[in-house]
Amino acid sequence: MTTQKQNRTLNKKQRELFVKYYPTVGKIVNSMRSKLPSHADFDELHSAGVSGLADAVLKLDPKKEKSFDGYVCMRVRGAIIDELRSLDYMSRSARNDAKRLEKIREDLERRLGRRPEESEVRAELGVSQKQFDKIKRRTGTYSFISLNDTAASDDSSAPNIEESIPDENA
Incomplete structure (x- = not known):
């Protein structure tokens, strides 16, 4: 072995x-x-x-x-x-920032009884607008999909996503 x-x-x-x-x-x-x-x-x-x-x-x-x-x-x-x-597509520090950001949003929502505004989240973080924008870019949520999936998930006869993308070389 x-x-x-x-x-x-x-x-x-x-x-x-x-x-x-x-x-x-x-x-x-x-x-x-x-x-x-x-x-x-x-x-x-x-x-x-x-x-x-x-x-x-x-x-x-x-x-x-x-x-x-x-x-x-x-x-x-x-x-x-x-x-x-x-x-993982995110670095460890970005993942930690994302968790911290989510926790702050949840805490604010619980305290305020509504979804917090961006300015409230930024104030709670104690960072400038520029720093906050950088954190948001680093921790952005991305969804990955397969090009082989069908556009209509309930219709197996529907074309897959790849087939619906126009071929500029054709």
């Missing part, structure tokens, strides 16, 4: 540990599922977790084998989180 990243063959002890802890990967992905975005693909995350397990097995220090359970969980979770971050 080899891993793609390091292309090293596992020795007998490493193979035994890999097989023993393999079910743990699925358990960890399932336990994280409720906190994951709906578009997160189980198989992709499971694959990342398996890579984390293989990495843990390859880096095993025999003197610390008794604490291997915790180490495996940490490596598998870390690999899954790294995979999620690689799929």
